Amino acid sequence: MLLDVRELKKWFEVKKGLFGRKQYVKAVDGVSFQLDKGEAISIVGESGSGKTTLGKTILRLYEPTDGRIYFEGRDITRLKRNDLRWYRKETSLIQQDPFGAFASHFSIYRILKEPLIVNKVTKEEEERRERIYNVLRDVKLDPEEFAFKYPHMLSGGQLQRIAIARALILKPKLVIADEPVSMLDASVRVDILTLMRELQKKHEISFMYITHDIATTRYFSDRIAIMYAGHMVEMASTTSLLKEPLHPYTKALLNAIPDPDPENRRRYRDVPPGEPPSLIDPPKGCRFHPRCPYAKDICREKEPPSIDVNGHMVKCWLYG
Ligand SMILES: Nc1ncnc2c1ncn2[C@@H]1O[C@H](COP(=O)(O)OP(=O)(O)OP(=O)(O)O)[C@@H](O)[C@H]1O
Numbered sequence: 128m129l130l131d132v133r134e135l136k137k138w139f140e141v142k143k144g145l146f147g148r149k150q151y152v153k154a155v156d157g158v159s160f161q162l163d164k165g166e167a168i169s170i171v172g173e174s175g176s177g178k179t180t181l182g183k184t185i186l187r188l189y190e191p192t193d194g195r196i197y198f199e200g201r202d203i204t205r206l207k208r209n210d211l212r213w214y215r216k217e218t219s220l221i222q223q224d225p226f227g228a229f230a231s232h233f234s235i236y237r238i239l240k241e242p243l244i245v246n247k248v249t250k251e252e253e254e255r256r257e258r259i260y261n262v263l264r265d266v267k268l269d270p271e272e273f274a275f276k277y278p279h280m281l282s283g284g285q286l287q288r289i290a291i292a293r294a295l296i297l298k299p300k301l302v303i304a305d306e307p308v309s310m311l312d313a314s315v316r317v318d319i320l321t322l323m324r325e326l327q328k329k330h331e332i333s334f335m336y337i338t339h340d341i342a343t344t345r346y347f348s349d350r351i352a353i354m355y356a357g358h359m360v361e362m363a364s365t366t367s368l369l370k371e372p373l374h375p376y377t378k379a380l381l382n383a384i385p386d387p388d389p390e391n392r393r394r395y396r397d398v399p400p401g402e403p404p405s406l407i408d409p410p411k412g413c414r415f416h417p418r419c420p421y422a423k424d425i426c427r428e429k430e431p432p433s434i435d436v437n438g439h440m441v442k443c444w445l446y447g
C-alpha cells in the first residue's frame with residue numbers, strides 16, 4: 128500500500144456575524160481510503176464537495192485538521208516544512224488551468240529544468256537534457272520541436288501535456304490531477320486522459336483523478352470514489368460502480384449522463400433538484416437526506432456508517 132488516509136478532516140475557519148463568531152467550513156470531514164502502488168482512483172463529486180481540499184490536504188499543501196495520512200507507512204500528517212522536502216519529490220499535482228500554469232518568459236526546456244535544479248537532481252546539463260527530452264517524448268511532444276518554444280506558442284492541450292511532463296519529471300510515486308481536462312477543448316480531453324492513464328501504468332504511478340464528470344472516469348481509473356458534502360459516500364471498482372451503483376447520489380450522477388441507448392436511460396429515480404448543503408452547518412443525519420428520494424426517518428437522525436456491500440464501500444442507511 129502506498130497511501131493510507133484515515134478519518135481525514137480539513138476544516139477552514141471563517142468568521143461570520145457581528146461579533147466575528149468563529150465557524151468552520153467542514154470541507155473534508157472524515158474521509159478514509161487506501162491507494163496501492165500503481166493504482167488509479169477517480170474522485171467524483173459536484174462543485175464544493177471537497178475534492179480539491181482532499182487532494183491538497185493529502186499532498187500536505189493544506190494542514191490537516193484531524194485524522195492521519197500515511198505514505199509508504201510513514202506518518203506525514205504533522206511533518207513540518209523541512210521534513211516534507213522528500214515528500215514534495217515523491218508527489219505532484221496537476222491543476223485545472225494549463226494557461227496560467229507557467230511563467231511566460233521561460234522556454235519549455237527551462238520550465239522542465241526548474242524542478243531538477245530546485246531538487247538538486249543533477250548538475251550535469253547533459254543529464255538534465257536527457258531527462259527533459261525523455262519526459263517530452265513520454266507526453267508525445269517532439270523534443271526538437273517543443274523544447275525551445277514558449278508557453279504562448281502552445282495550444283491548451285499541448286500546455287496540459289507540459290504540465291503532465293513537469294509533474295512526472297521527478298519520477299513521483301503519487302500524482303493528483305485536479306480536473307485536468309475541464310478547461311480543454313472537448314476534442315482533446317479523451318487524448319489527455321488516455322495519455323495520463325498510459326503513463327500512470329508505464330511508470331506504475333499511484334494516481335488520483337479528481338473530476339465532477341463521472342462519464343470521464345471510464346477512461347481512467349481502477350476504482351471510483353464518490354464525494355458528497357465532505358464525505359465519501361461510495362467507493363468501488365470502476366466497472367462495478369458504473370454498472371451497479373448503490374448510493375442514491377451515485378445513481379443520480381449516472382442518470383445525468385446522456386446515453387443514446389433508451390434502454391439505459393433513466394434507470395434510477397431522479398434526485399430532486401437542489402443545492403448541496405452548507406458545509407458550515409451540514410444537515411443532521413445523512414448529509415444527502417434533504418435531496419434523497421429514498422430518505423426515511425433514520426436518515427434525518429443519524430449519520431450512516433460506511434459499510435461493505437458486495438465489495439462497495441457505501442455510506443447509506445438503505446443498506447445498513
Ligand atoms: N481556503 C479556503 N477557505 C475557506 N473555505 C474554503 C477554502 N477552500 C475551500 N473552501 C470551501 O470548502 C468547500 C470545498 O471546496 P473544494 O474546493 O474542496 O471543493 P471541490 O469539490 O474541489 O469543488 P469544485 O468542483 O468547484 O472545484 C467549499 O465550500 C469551499 O468554499
Ligand SMILES: [Mg+2]
Pocket residue numbers: 178179180305
Ligand atoms: Mg476543486
